[in-house]
Amino acid sequence: MHGTPHIVSDVMTRTVVALSRQATFKDIVKTMQHWKVSAMPVLEGDNRVIGVVSEADLLPKEEFRDGDPDRYTQLRRPADLVKAGAVTAEELMTAPALTVPAYASLGQAARIMALHKVKRLPVVDDDGDLQGIVSRSDLLKVFLRDDEDIAEEVGRDVVALLFPAPLEPISVKVHNGVVKLTGRIADTTLVPITTRLVRAVEGVVDVDCALMGPHRRPDLDPDLTDNGTNAPPSGVGGGA
Structure with missing residues (x-):
């Protein structure tokens, strides 16, 4: 409807590349390269989103490939060390998935992205089933x-x-x-x-x-009456 604010389902991409729990590390990299995406939702059952695998989830494997981490890294980044040894989407994914409802406003989606520092969000219905994906660039379409x-x-x-x-x-x-x-x-x-x-x-x-606001009415000369005639000074005038 003309004049009705857009919601996420109006701007999202409906064709989404997704992963199963069992998708392997190498297949994930190949899929990202082929479809030129940096993150993909992980699905369970019919279409329910249970997590997201992003490039950030894959990088620890390369970062820690050459040697064992020092004690400081072991204490500060245990989750990254776990992902460095992961081989499937289920082990790599960030869960629970950060999603946005299809009926959310574009402002709500933008706030979620900004707060969590992500570039895109899976879009779900009330049952958590995947409906599409919305990116930062999708949210900017209104400025066209x-x-x-x-x-x-x-x-x-x-x-x-x-x-x-x-x-x-x-x-x-x-x-x-x-x-x-x-x-x-x-x-x-x-x-x-x-x-x-x-x-x-x-x-x-x-x-x-x-x-x-309204035009200001010009101030009258204090020596003039409203009809523009001279008024006698205070205390001066005729009389017996």
Whole structure:
């Protein structure tokens, strides 16, 4: 639906290369090279994700190939030493798998990736079954949105709702994803929330909110009355 925020299932890759528990070390390397991927989910049963094998899980075998680790390494990196001796996906995988639901927002997926420092996530349904995979580049697709499309949504879903009767027409211009708003409104306390709502529109890179309040009425000369006639100075005037 137009204007509806995208979710992970909208941008994910649905064709996924996956591994069984029994996949061998060499087969894993071959598969990664063939499909040009750096990580693959490990599946059990019909399609349930139980772990992920990444290049980082494979590297300890090369790192410790030439000799025994020192005592410091043995104490600080026991998990890597175990993986150095692993020969199957079940032994190599990081488990439980870090996944994201298909209905999650793109922002939620981005936060999970940033928090755990991963480049991609298996996408699962409510039963934990694999539905696809989402990468950092998939999450950035919203920034390919046309400026005209962004301007239309901002005008319709933000400006028209917050300012149905502006003091002056509000202009919405978008260039390379940067939204600029100009015009006059009655209540300038709405400017911060306007900026937040516009920034939340998919594809928006930045917001320049230059909305202004009503024109100020010029101060009257204290020596003039409202109708512009001279007023006598205080304490001075005619009279008997």
